[in-house]
Amino acid sequence: MRIKKRLFIGLLALSLMFITAVLAGSWYLLINHSSLFNRVLLALGFFTLAVLFLLIALGIISLVLMLWQGRSRPLFQHLGLMAVNILFPVALALGKRLGVEAATIKASFIEMNNQLVRLQRLQVAPREILILAPHCLQWSGCPHKITIDVNNCRRCGRCPIDALHALAARYGVRLAVATGGTLARHFVKQYRPRAVVAIACERDLTSGIQDTQPLPVLGVLNLRPHGPCLNTQVNLNQVEQAVQFFLTGRTVPQVQACSEGWVEVTHGS
Numbered sequence: 001m002r003i004k005k006r007l008f009i010g011l012l013a014l015s016l017m018f019i020t021a022v023l024a025g026s027w028y029l030l031i032n033h034s035s036l037f038n039r040v041l042l043a044l045g046f047f048t049l050a051v052l053f054l055l056i057a058l059g060i061i062s063l064v065l066m067l068w069q070g071r072s073r074p075l076f077q078h079l080g081l082m083a084v085n086i087l088f089p090v091a092l093a094l095g096k097r098l099g100v101e102a103a104t105i106k107a108s109f110i111e112m113n114n115q116l117v118r119l120q121r122l123q124v125a126p127r128e129i130l131i132l133a134p135h136c137l138q139w140s141g142c143p144h145k146i147t148i149d150v151n152n153c154r155r156c157g158r159c160p161i162d163a164l165h166a167l168a169a170r171y172g173v174r175l176a177v178a179t180g181g182t183l184a185r186h187f188v189k190q191y192r193p194r195a196v197v198a199i200a201c202e203r204d205l206t207s208g209i210q211d212t213q214p215l216p217v218l219g220v221l222n223l224r225p226h227g228p229c230l231n232t233q234v235n236l237n238q239v240e241q242a243v244q245f246f247l248t249g250r251t252v253p254q255v256q257a258c259s260e261g262w263v264e265v266t267h268g269s
Contacts (some may be wrong), residue, residue: 007100008108009067011091012060012083018090023049050084059083063112072119076162080116084109088210094175106202110219117216122195123249126172130193131239132208134200134222135179136232137161146177160234167236171243173197184208188215190262197242199234217227 023046060083062076088109095105135147139159144152146161155162161177168175174191178184181204188196196217198208205219220242223233 008091008105008106009060009063011095011100011105011108012063012087014094015087015090016053016056016096018059019049019053024055039211055079056083056086057214059086060218062150063116067112067115068117070119072116073122073221077116077120077214085210085213099219103202106206107221110202110209110221114218115183116131118245120216121249122216122246124195126247127174128194129165129171129173129243129246130191130196131168131173131175131243132184132187132196132198132200133161133164133177134204134232135177136229137164137234138177147179147183148177150177153159159231160236163236164239167240167243171247172182173243180204181207181211185211188212195246197239197246199239201228216246218245219234 055222059081061080062073063080063083066072066076066080092102092105096102137160138146142156144154146152149186150161153161153165154160155165164175174193176184176187176191178187184198184204193215196212196215197220198205198217199220199222200208201222201224205221209219220234220238223235225231225233
């Protein structure tokens with residue numbers, strides 16, 4: 001099921017309404033409290049919240065305008081990212097109260113992020129693109145450690161790492177496999193890419209995108225036919241389309257090389 005980015009935008013707007021309620025409560029206390037000292041404290045808190053409210057409102061409006069116009073503007077992008085980073089925990093909490101799963105909210109955030117990245121229409125040299133994959137794509141019975149050096153992969157075809165190697169070689173981009181956020185950030189610092197195609201679950205993609213801002217990251221959710229963190233798969237079409245976007249600055253509707261989509265890999269001996 002495709003997750004709509006409007007879910008996350010809606011939760012951001014709901015979070016803004018929550019802040020509005022807090023502002024209204026602060027104003028009520030400010031005008032009805034008798035202590036001068038407390039009034040000063042409340043006034044400082046109120047005006048701080050008012051400035052925060054204004055910046056967040058501008059950020060949400062900027063996001064909506066960019067998505068509606070299909071056009072990226074640096075100032076709007078900055079304001080939008082600031083609003084997202086501030087309201088993200090509030091949106092998660094409100095979503096939980098409304099019965100929306102955290103993974104669904106994070107998937108909506110990833111979809112929104114991908115759309116904003118595409119609006120930038122970047123064109124990047126192959127060696128400046130990094131495909132960052134999670135170690136759970138590796139066959140669980142493989143004895144070879146590829147998180148330190150991805151070239152330790154024996155290309156046996158038992159897991160998607162082989163196909164990602166082939167894709168990286170075809171386009172001349174870099175490939176790295178990380179065990180978690182710390183190692184992923186290490187690879188970003190080591191390779192210094194201008195663009196990243198990141199494969200992970202909702203949780204790791206969300207934190208990774210936020211940690212590397214403003215570096216453009218196109219997120220591809222992994223597939224978990226055997227459960228989380230075990231022999232996961234990936235839609236190779238989506239990875240290749242993301243690479244092609246960064247190379248050409250435009251979205252390619254069809255990818256010929258991986259037209260079969262994601263491939264279930266058998267793990268027999």
